[in-house]
Amino acid sequence: MPENKLDILQGTLDLMVLQTLVTMGSLHGYGIARRIEQVSGDLLLLNQGTIYASLVRLQQRGWISAAWGTSDNNRRAKFYTITKSGRKQLAAEAHNWGRLSSVIARFFNPAKEGSSKP
Amino acid sequence: MNSLRVIWNRLVSFFRKSDLDREFSDELAAHIDLLVEENLQRGMSPEEARRAAFIKLGGLEPAKELHRDTRSIPFLDSLTQDLRYTFRTMRRDFGFTAFAILIVGLGIGASATVFSVVNTLLIRPLPFRDPASLVWISNHPENDANDLSAQTVQVDHLLDLRAHNRSYSDIAAYFAFYGVGDNKLTGTGEPERLTSVPVSENFFPLLGVQPELGRNFTVEECKWNGPSAVLLSHGLWQRRFASDPSIVGRALTLDDKPVMVVGVLPASFDFATVFAPGSHIDLFSPFPLSPETNRWGNTLALVGRLKPGVTVQSAAAEIKVLAAQIKREHPDRNDFTPTVVFLARRVSGRLRPALLVLACAVGVVMLIVCANISNLLLARAASRQKEIAIRAALGAGKRRLIQQMLTESVVLSCCGATLGLLLAFVGTRVLAHLTSVSIPLLSDVRIDATALVFTLLIAVFTGILFGLVPAIQVPGLALHDTLKDANRGSSQGHGHTWIRSALVVSEIALACVLLVGAGLLIHSFLRVLDIDLGFHPERAAALRIDPSSSYSTQEKRNAYFTDALHRALDVPGIEAAGLSDALPLGHNRTWGIAAKGVVYTPEDYPFGFVRIISDGYFKAMGIPLRAGRDFSERDSLDSQKVIIINETLASALWPGENPIGKIVNADKPDRIVVGVVGDVRHLSLEEKSGSEFYLPIRQTQDYGSVDLVVRTSLTTAQLAPRIREALRPIAPDLPTSNLRTLQQLVDKSASPRRFVVLLLGGFAAFALILASLGIYAVISYSVSQRTQEIGIRMALGASAQKLQAGILFQTLALAAIGILIGVASSWALARAISSLLFGVTATDPATFVGMLTLLTAVAALAGYLPARRASRIDPMSALRVS
Numbered sequence A: 001m002p003e004n005k006l007d008i009l010q011g012t013l014d015l016m017v018l019q020t021l022v023t024m025g026s027l028h029g030y031g032i033a034r035r036i037e038q039v040s041g042d043l044l045l046l047n048q049g050t051i052y053a054s055l056v057r058l059q060q061r062g063w064i065s066a067a068w069g070t071s072d073n074n075r076r077a078k079f080y081t082i083t084k085s086g087r088k089q090l091a092a093e094a095h096n097w098g099r100l101s102s103v104i105a106r107f108f109n110p111a112k113e114g115s116s117k118p
Numbered sequence B: 001m002n003s004l005r006v007i008w009n010r011l012v013s014f015f016r017k018s019d020l021d022r023e024f025s026d027e028l029a030a031h032i033d034l035l036v037e038e039n040l041q042r043g044m045s046p047e048e049a050r051r052a053a054f055i056k057l058g059g060l061e062p063a064k065e066l067h068r069d070t071r072s073i074p075f076l077d078s079l080t081q082d083l084r085y086t087f088r089t090m091r092r093d094f095g096f097t098a099f100a101i102l103i104v105g106l107g108i109g110a111s112a113t114v115f116s117v118v119n120t121l122l123i124r125p126l127p128f129r130d131p132a133s134l135v136w137i138s139n140h141p142e143n144d145a146n147d148l149s150a151q152t153v154q155v156d157h158l159l160d161l162r163a164h165n166r167s168y169s170d171i172a173a174y175f176a177f178y179g180v181g182d183n184k185l186t187g188t189g190e191p192e193r194l195t196s197v198p199v200s201e202n203f204f205p206l207l208g209v210q211p212e213l214g215r216n217f218t219v220e221e222c223k224w225n226g227p228s229a230v231l232l233s234h235g236l237w238q239r240r241f242a243s244d245p246s247i248v249g250r251a252l253t254l255d256d257k258p259v260m261v262v263g264v265l266p267a268s269f270d271f272a273t274v275f276a277p278g279s280h281i282d283l284f285s286p287f288p289l290s291p292e293t294n295r296w297g298n299t300l301a302l303v304g305r306l307k308p309g310v311t312v313q314s315a316a317a318e319i320k321v322l323a324a325q326i327k328r329e330h331p332d333r334n335d336f337t338p339t340v341v342f343l344a345r346r347v348s349g350r351l352r353p354a355l356l357v358l359a360c361a362v363g364v365v366m367l368i369v370c371a372n373i374s375n376l377l378l379a380r381a382a383s384r385q386k387e388i389a390i391r392a393a394l395g396a397g398k399r400r401l402i403q404q405m406l407t408e409s410v411v412l413s414c415c416g417a418t419l420g421l422l423l424a425f426v427g428t429r430v431l432a433h434l435t436s437v438s439i440p441l442l443s444d445v446r447i448d449a450t451a452l453v454f455t456l457l458i459a460v461f462t463g464i465l466f467g468l469v470p471a472i473q474v475p476g477l478a479l480h481d482t483l484k485d486a487n488r489g490s491s492q493g494h495g496h497t498w499i500r501s502a503l504v505v506s507e508i509a510l511a512c513v514l515l516v517g518a519g520l521l522i523h524s525f526l527r528v529l530d531i532d533l534g535f536h537p538e539r540a541a542a543l544r545i546d547p548s549s550s551y552s553t554q555e556k557r558n559a560y561f562t563d564a565l566h567r568a569l570d571v572p573g574i575e576a577a578g579l580s581d582a583l584p585l586g587h588n589r590t591w592g593i594a595a596k597g598v599v600y601t602p603e604d605y606p607f608g609f610v611r612i613i614s615d616g617y618f619k620a621m622g623i624p625l626r627a628g629r630d631f632s633e634r635d636s637l638d639s640q641k642v643i644i645i646n647e648t649l650a651s652a653l654w655p656g657e658n659p660i661g662k663i664v665n666a667d668k669p670d671r672i673v674v675g676v677v678g679d680v681r682h683l684s685l686e687e688k689s690g691s692e693f694y695l696p697i698r699q700t701q702d703y704g705s706v707d708l709v710v711r712t713s714l715t716t717a718q719l720a721p722r723i724r725e726a727l728r729p730i731a732p733d734l735p736t737s738n739l740r741t742l743q744q745l746v747d748k749s750a751s752p753r754r755f756v757v758l759l760l761g762g763f764a765a766f767a768l769i770l771a772s773l774g775i776y777a778v779i780s781y782s783v784s785q786r787t788q789e790i791g792i793r794m795a796l797g798a799s800a801q802k803l804q805a806g807i808l809f810q811t812l813a814l815a816a817i818g819i820l821i822g823v824a825s826s827w828a829l830a831r832a833i834s835s836l837l838f839g840v841t842a843t844d845p846a847t848f849v850g851m852l853t854l855l856t857a858v859a860a861l862a863g864y865l866p867a868r869r870a871s872r873i874d875p876m877s878a879l880r881v882s
Helices: A012-024 A029-039 A049-060 A084-108 A110-116 B002-015 B017-041 B046-057 B060-071 B074-092 B094-123 B155-164 B203-207 B234-241 B271-275 B312-329 B343-383 B385-393 B398-432 B449-477 B496-530 B554-570 B617-621 B647-653 B716-727 B742-785 B787-795 B800-836 B845-871 B875-880
Strands: A064-070 A076-082 B134-139 B168-175 B183-186 B192-194 B196-199 B229-232 B251-254 B257-264 B283-286 B300-306 B338-342 B540-544 B574-580 B590-592 B607-613 B625-628 B642-646 B663-665 B671-677 B692-696 B707-712
Touching: A012 A029, A012 A049, A012 A064, A012 A076, A012 A084, A029 A049, A029 A076, A029 B017, A049 A064, A049 B002, A049 B017, A049 B060, A076 A084, A076 B017, A084 A110, B002 B017, B002 B060, B017 B046, B017 B060, B046 B060, B060 B074, B074 B094, B074 B398, B094 B343, B094 B398, B094 B449, B094 B742, B134 B312, B134 B343, B155 B168, B155 B300, B155 B312, B168 B203, B203 B300, B229 B234, B271 B343, B300 B312, B312 B338, B338 B343, B343 B385, B343 B398, B343 B449, B343 B496, B343 B742, B343 B800, B385 B398, B398 B449, B449 B496, B496 B742, B496 B800, B496 B845, B540 B716, B540 B742, B554 B574, B554 B707, B554 B716, B574 B617, B617 B707, B642 B647, B647 B671, B647 B692, B707 B716, B742 B787, B742 B800, B742 B845, B787 B800, B787 B875, B800 B845
Parallel strands: B196 B283, B229 B257, B607 B692, B642 B671
Antiparallel strands: A064 A076, B134 B300, B134 B338, B168 B196, B168 B300, B183 B192, B183 B251, B229 B283, B251 B257, B540 B707, B574 B607, B574 B707, B590 B607, B625 B671, B642 B692, B663 B671
């Protein structure tokens, strides 16, 4: 396992899960984990067990729903789907995230900040 | 909104634990399968694929645990685990559990009961509207509460106060000289004497009391000679009229006159419990504030309601100014030196110190209970060392172990609290039904919501308190050495031995404080009972026989009295009989009384308690005649006006002289002193009588009630019908339900003191038992720990006596330290209860020595039993045991 993998920031896993469900539709835990790893280009250090804690959290907030179903290769698995309020929440969080990351970026790149001043 | 939903979901998850666990296991299994499949496709061997899958997942159990913690409330989970474990331990250690619950239950029961009493008397507001603004306005506060003449005011004083003050929204009054059984109810049913309190028109509106049926008095009814009207108390309405709703508007026959019932007061209003504890009030009648009633002198007790924002201090200051002004403008009126206190303060005032002492005592009892259980838990923790060590070895952290131990102790104390609550429930019911105890508001004592909260708090608090010391010890016990060493206790060198000794020492010290306090109070109580009352209450009884309205002139009434006395004396079994308008330990009134020819300044004008009596009264009461003669039937309307005075008054008026034949001025005309009698404790048991004088009933009309006092060998049950029979020709319909023995009056007067003594004595006894159990537990534990050592010593030739003496010495050393601390603290604290003491000093040596001897003896006994067991240890078996 490469040493330079990134730790997942507190709270960001939930966002990734929501976004994954938006993109992929209904998906089981394994599928979500795989997708996150793929999208991150295997740069994230993901302990797949923590996916389930995130799923429980989101479910208890009413942002995703779950139902047992059958996977492509005919296995019983629990499938998660994003709900309406989940989409709303994701939109709001994505917006926040965008603002926050631009602020952080400005901190790390003060030159840009200086030039933006009139 | 969302967080509520999350909490709800988490709670649901907590209760669906096993379902969710199973479901999640399935989900994880599917996940693993998928991972394994992926790994196989990458070309791993099946074993390696499986291993890699688990690693990828971060382990099966951690994933499950994380899931559990996230979806539910982790604290609740560990709590249920602890609780389950606790109940298992409790069942296993049944004897210990039962004992602990019992003593915690007794302690909490006592605490909750005392708290309910304190809550009712000192904390809970009086049962009136906005009780915080109600004040009691009295005249001459320095005078004793039992001297009503000095406490009350004249009608015109009240009227002037109402007209001119700016501090009160209103001032109301009741007539303080009402007598128990003043009114005779006849007509349907048994004739009965009822107690009626005359009140001013605004009395009920001021207190915020609405009649539950009918209406309050009207202005018309509160005029002199206005239409007659009464309000019934809820109790009388229920008892005598079977809660008949049509009673309003009907007329009752009271003292042979028809009186209209205008309303019924609600059950929540109990006049007696606030203003006259230990009595029953049946009726309320209107009291006119008129020139006629003004002439009666000091008669009114005042209750005021302060305007919003006015303090008692400013109200008191204003009323002092007003009083001075009234005095200047009306020098003819009685003296008026008012003071103002909160009504609540006045109601609980005299009991306040006693209640505080009881509250502290019960707190001390709880501390002893805690020390005791702490001690037992420590002993148990020692025997559970292995179990704890195993739990620690399996990964239980320090905090987790302490949490487990605290859970156990809080569960214990909560079980104890349940038992205690039951006891307190019974206790408060018993207290509320003690009708013979004259403590205000006692009938309102009950376990209410406040008491429940208090009990819960005290349960949790005591649980943590007694669990804390053992719990902190636990991680120390969990050292892995314990597992190896099977506790081969030679001599005990464990650190917690001294903690246990300290706990026992503090138990003894606390018990010592309680014992000394209780001892002092018991001693005082015995002194009070020993007092020479000046009369002999045993075998004396009294019954109201006021002349009915058909005896319309003084001559007729005098003939009635003579006749009644003769008829009473004719009853076999009655040895002496007399009449009086004021029995001891009841109401008192004072008049000025001056030796003729002496000029007094207004400040030292002599006053005395006046009693209107007949011949035979002194004999019936057992009051000794010191000089001169008793009254006789011939001291009547047209004979010389006579008076009998007590010894105190005699020496006050004519120090060193023979008072017989002297002339005094008490009422008009002058009277000649014909006799001197002994002093009578008339105000209360604890107080000296002061000046007293007696007027013959046939020479005055100034009495409000007439009691027949008899000295008899008959029981009350025999006496009542015989007197009724004997007096039937001259007093038909004589109610005899108010027949009471003088001993009852004395008992009632002593009842608050007895109440406190009984409770405190009970607490002290409980404390003594607990302390002795504590000593016993520690000593016998140390003996059992040292069995081997003792065996070796005996094998080496130590004698049984020597061993026994050693252990006894160890006990007494503990006791001695405890007693030393206890005595020192008692010495300091005893001063706090000096206001409750009577006839003993706070440092009464007899009490101290007595209680110390008792405590030492009990300690010695508690140490002797294990010592004897130790001396009987067989050295061979002791050495073989391990």
